[in-house]
Amino acid sequence: xxxxxxxxxxxxxxxxxxxxxxxxxxxxxxxxxxxxxxxxxxxxxxxxxxxxxxxxxxxxxxxxxxxxxxxxxxxxxxxxxxxxxxxxxxxxxxxxxxxxxxxxxxxxxxxxxxxxxxxxxxxxxxxxxxxxxxxxxxxxxxxxxxxxxxxxxxxxxxxxxxxxxxxxxxxxxxxxxxxxxxxxxxxxxxxxxxxxxxxxxxxx
Numbered sequence: 001x002x003x004x005x006x007x008x009x010x011x012x013x014x015x016x017x018x019x020x021x022x023x024x025x026x027x028x029x030x031x032x033x034x035x036x037x038x039x040x041x042x043x044x045x046x047x048x049x050x051x052x053x054x055x056x057x058x059x060x061x062x063x064x065x066x067x068x069x070x071x072x073x074x075x076x077x078x079x080x081x082x083x084x085x086x087x088x089x090x091x092x093x094x095x096x097x098x099x100x101x102x103x104x105x106x107x108x109x110x111x112x113x114x115x116x117x118x119x120x121x122x123x124x125x126x127x128x129x130x131x132x133x134x135x136x137x138x139x140x141x142x143x144x145x146x147x148x149x150x151x152x153x154x155x156x157x158x159x160x161x162x163x164x165x166x167x168x169x170x171x172x173x174x175x176x177x178x179x180x181x182x183x184x185x186x187x188x189x190x191x192x193x194x195x196x197x198x199x200x201x202x203x204x
Contacts, residue, residue: 044107
């Protein structure tokens with residue numbers, strides 16, 4: 001499992017991994033500090049307790065990497081840790097077998113539950129790779145020293161991911177590309193960017 005360590009990285013081959021719900025903090029802020037919401041149980045599968053999970057990453061194969069998940073009952077109910085016995089993909093869904101869930105009735109009781117993963121349990125990434133949640137809250141400055149604000153959220157487009165930076169009275173949409181994101185310093189909590197001419201002016 002990934003042990004998150006502070007690091008300072010120049011990012012010519014920057015790559016981001018989205019394994020979080022876009023609204024996880026809004027839906028449950030007290031859990032979001034240590035956990036990342038990665039999916040939702042949609043329905044049972046078969047009669048032996050398997051469950052179908054919709055992954056927020058849109059990558060059901062990711063669940064093969066997880067040894068344990070935390071399920072939270074709908075509407076912000078109680079949480080419980082489950083060991084993942086096996087996982088496979090079925091289209092856009094992941095089919096999981098969890099320890100202690102051995103019947104369809106037991107699986108039906110989990111329907112609608114949110115699936116969370118501990119941040120420290122994400123698989124290890126290369127030096128120039130980051131998960132979305134690692135960038136949220138970091139301060140963004142330009143290479144000329146201009147303070148732009150903090151990363152408030154991220155979203156995907158067909159071309160690349162977009163980092164939304166919110167400052168005093170301004171919001172900037174920064175493409176996450178190696179020629180723009182020059183340095184990520186997790187220890188200092190700073191992202192340095194080299195914005196092309198006009199990028200900051202076309203933002204709100």
